[in-house]
Amino acid sequence: MTAAANQNGRRATASRRLERAGIRDVAAAAGVSITTVSDALNGKGRLPDETRSRVREVAERLGYRPSAAARTLRTGRSGLIGLTVTTYGEEPFTFTEFAYFAEMARAATSAALGRGYALVVLPASSRHDVWSNIALDGTVVIDPPDQDPLVTELYRSGVPVVSDGKPGNCPVTAWVDNDHEAAVLNILEHLSDAGARRIGLLTGTSTDTYTRLSTEAYLAWCDRVGQEPVYEAYPAHDPAAGAVAADRLLARPDRPDAVYGLFDPNGTDLLAAARRYGLRVPDDLLLVCCSESDVYANTEPPITTLSLKPRRIGTTVVNLLIDAIEGVDAGTGTATGRLFPPRYRTAGTGPPPGTLMPTELIVRASSQRRTPRTTVSPPRAPGEV
Amino acid sequence: MTAAANQNGRRATASRRLERAGIRDVAAAAGVSITTVSDALNGKGRLPDETRSRVREVAERLGYRPSAAARTLRTGRSGLIGLTVTTYGEEPFTFTEFAYFAEMARAATSAALGRGYALVVLPASSRHDVWSNIALDGTVVIDPPDQDPLVTELYRSGVPVVSDGKPGNCPVTAWVDNDHEAAVLNILEHLSDAGARRIGLLTGTSTDTYTRLSTEAYLAWCDRVGQEPVYEAYPAHDPAAGAVAADRLLARPDRPDAVYGLFDPNGTDLLAAARRYGLRVPDDLLLVCCSESDVYANTEPPITTLSLKPRRIGTTVVNLLIDAIEGVDAGTGTATGRLFPPRYRTAGTGPPPGTLMPTELIVRASSQRRTPRTTVSPPRAPGEV
DNA sequence: GGAGGGCGGAGATACGTTTCTCCATGAGCG
DNA sequence: CGCTCATGGAGAAACGTATCTCCGCCCTCC
Incomplete structure (x- = not known):
């Protein structure tokens, strides 16, 4: 009363x-x-x-x-998912991953929203007080470096973490990545089939999974087919360095007759460098680069690109994370049942379950030596109004 | 006891x-x-x-x-700022504003973080239950349509709202926008100075502020100088429609000898269309488009672009919003003092305070009829290693 | 006619902070 | 010696919800 x-x-x-x-x-x-x-x-x-x-x-x-705050306090669920992006220098997310990140984030946002969650953008460089001031149900981490203290702390405090990119030593709930090895081998084969005798690589100096796996796959392939590796590495977060590295690669005495560039701007940089040295593409130089940008459909010539399908990655990462959030016992962080369907699991108990997603090679003129059509590709619906 | x-x-x-x-x-x-x-x-x-x-x-x-939830409940502050993006169809944020949005969001994220806030990405199409489930201290709205019910409700419930793009009928706390009228006039003058006799416009069919103000400025200029308007409008969210519209514009009997394209992909589309019709740029056709992408520095020829300086916009919007959040009386939503320094205010009492930000015209070969240097612009640090 | 059971709903507690109010102690001072 | 003040800190009331427990009632069935 x-x-x-x-x-x-x-x-x-x-x-x-x-x-x-x-x-x-x-x-x-x-x-x-x-x-x-x-x-x-x-x-x-x-x-x-x-x-x-x-x-x-x-x-x-x-x-x-x-009141969302009261509900969160009471239920222990905020409906918020962190989206951690790597940073170089002051700015969140780097230039080289620009289109990739944008697409991935877009898909992740959609997927989260569809399941009633919203995304909080949190650069890895965030001040710690910002992190701890937000009630997160889980976090997506893009390409965590080895031994990321942030990820470790999150994981330890019971927050589910799913990473885009196979993690090094960070403990994560699950991860999603492209099959980079298969992708690189596929490209090298594609270039070989087009007549390449010496394939070069434009790669990065950072130690993230993507760079590392791709480079290793290239070196292994060289070793297998008996080609001397021809590559240049540069700090991928520096857009100006890419142009210099491209130039350097084509200036070598053992100049490659085909190049695969790991980062988005490499295509235009290599194209510019080729012009500078009087090399015709694809006649003198075959070109492929990894990019999500569709500008390469309209370059002269159009450049073959490898797409990592960031939309699929983003969707998968978020769904995996939400599965973990909703399937986990809030108290101890132990799983109440199978977190993922069997196809997601790699091993029984040790490493976290990982999912490998396929990539897509979009073949354009730059990697086909004798192209049937030497004319400019017809514009989209030229007569159509 | x-x-x-x-x-x-x-x-x-x-x-x-x-x-x-x-x-x-x-x-x-x-x-x-x-x-x-x-x-x-x-x-x-x-x-x-x-x-x-x-x-x-x-x-x-x-x-x-x-516990962030408990703190939020107690203090009434979550440290979270909503970032509302317009949507076309299923996906958050449209293609045409891609680079603009990415840059703007990046800057906004940095600015917010620097002041201890984090950004929550919330497409305008979000289910209402997602919105109301998040404790937001304020919201940034990108280019709200007239009478946006979402903005109205937020504003009514006391959440500060700052919009990027001068709002139509929505009540907002403040807004930031480019001086689109001045930008368009500047471009038209620039093209006139380069010798253009009939300037065309590639514009959009949507009713957002940017499209509307820019088109109006163009029409007003035409009226003033006595030129018959030559323009084509297309649904800007459809990337294929842009190419068609560009083609249509150059196919007209009263073909313009200079074109300004309002949207990012217009540059490449217009360039392709010009090639198709055998028009040389800039000799037969002067070209300018609005874009944040740096691909236009490397097209053949490089294309003059108008940059809306999205970084500055993002930073300003967020700072204005946080000023409002921290300066507002939590209870009633009435201001305790001057929310903004005097230079931000447009009128005394009626309309919300707005800030106009300058744009930047990046002049390249496509809009200069007699360019002193006919050679390709030198690559970045060609000799440097 | 009493016991059990389903229905509709009320009470009260806990979630984990922040913060307002107030108390005890000891020092300084007239 | 008693009064005031500053210092250091404790108590307890919110913040607004979700949910666990329990209670009364009416109906039915043996």
Whole structure:
């Protein structure tokens, strides 16, 4: 009785001036208890439809919006997922991964939204106080470096973490990555088939998984087919360095007659360098680069690109993460059941489950030596209005 | 006494198995009260440095992380800012604004982070339950359509809203936009100076501020100088339609000898269309388009672009929003003082304060009829290694 | 006629902070 | 010696929700 008077009377005694309606106000206006309002609005409990709709109506009339903070505190779920992007220097996410990241983030946002979650963009360089000030249900990490302290702390504190890019030593809940080895081998074969005798590589100096696996696959292939490796590495986050490295690669005495560039801007840089040295593409030099940008469909000549299919990656990462969030026992962080369908698992118990996604090679003129059509590819629907 | 036993004893009686340490645990371990822990960690209250550091040490040892949800509930601040992006169809943010949006979001993220806030990406098409499930301190809205119900509701419920793009009928706290009129006039003058006699426009069919203001400025200029308007409009969110529209514009009997394209892909589309019709750029056709992409530095010929300086926009929008958040009286949403420095205000009381930001015209070969250097622009640091 | 069971709903507690209020102690001072 | 003040810190009330527990009622069935 006393407590009841307290609950309903508190607001009345305290000068409540124009504050937003709370659940108590709705309860009072509808003539029911707080419990009933909560149940009616959340579709829980056992209530006749009449009461349910009446409460909803009153809530609507009062413009009631449940407090997200209170709900999060109570339920332990915020509906928020962190999206961690690597940073170089001051700016979030690097230039070289620009289109890739944008596409991936877009797909991730859509996927999360479809399941009732929203994404919080959190550069890895964020001040720690920002991180700890946000209630996250889980985190997506893009290409974590080895031994990322951030990931380790998150994982330890029970927050599910799914990484885009096979993690090095970080413990993660799950990971998704392209099959970079297969992709590189496929490209090398493709170039060989087009007549390449010496294939060069434009690669990066950083130690992320993508760079490492791709370079290793290239070196292994060289070793297998007996070609001397011809490559230049440069800091991939520096856009100017890419042009210099491309130039350097084509200036070598053992100049390659085909080049695969690992990063987005390499295509245009290599094309420019080739022009500079009077090399015709594809006649004197075959070109492939990894890019999500469609500008390479319109360069002169159009350049063959490898797409990592970032949309699929983004969608998969988010779905894996939400599966983990919703399937995990909130208390201890131990799994209540199988987190992933069997196809997702790599090993029984040790390493975290990983998913390998295929890539797509978009073949254009730059990697086909004798192209049947020497004319410019016809514009899109030229006569069509 | 009883209450004290309750506060400290609750966890002991309840089976507390491996739960994360709370502020109570820290207080108990440090032999002080909850209040003292809170004060010590937040730098409030009057405490000797010795106590402060001791509490901090204990908290560190226990791995204490304050609950963001509880803090948000108590303080009414989440440190979260919504970033609303327009959507076309299923996907968040449209293709045509891709580079612009990416740059803008990047800058906004940095700016927010620097002030202790994080950004939540929220497509305008989000289900309402997602919106209301997130505690937002404020929202950035990109180019809201007229009478956006989302913005209206947010504003009504007291959440500060700052829009990128002058809002139509939505009530917002403040807005930021480029001076589109000045930009268009500048371009038209620039083309005239280069010898253009009839300037065409490639524009969009949507009703957003950017499209509307730019088109109006073009029409007004035509009217003033006595040129018959020559323009084609197409749905800007459809990338294929742009190529068709570019073709149509150059196929007209009253073919323009200079074109300004409002959207990013227009440059390549117009270039391709010009080739198709045997028009040389810039000799037969002067070209300018609005774009943030640097691919236009390397096209053949390089194309003059108008940059909207999205980084500056993003930074400004976020700073304006955070100013509003931190300067607003939490209770009623009324301002406690001047929200913005005088230079931000347009009118005394009626319309929300708006800021106009300058644009930048990056002049390249495509808009200069007699260019002094007919050679290809030198590559970046060709001799440098 | 009493016991059990389903229905509809109320009470109260806990989520983990922040912060307002207030108390004890000791020093300074008239 | 008593009063005031500053210092250091404790108590307890919120913040607004979800949910666990339990209670009354009416109906039915043995």
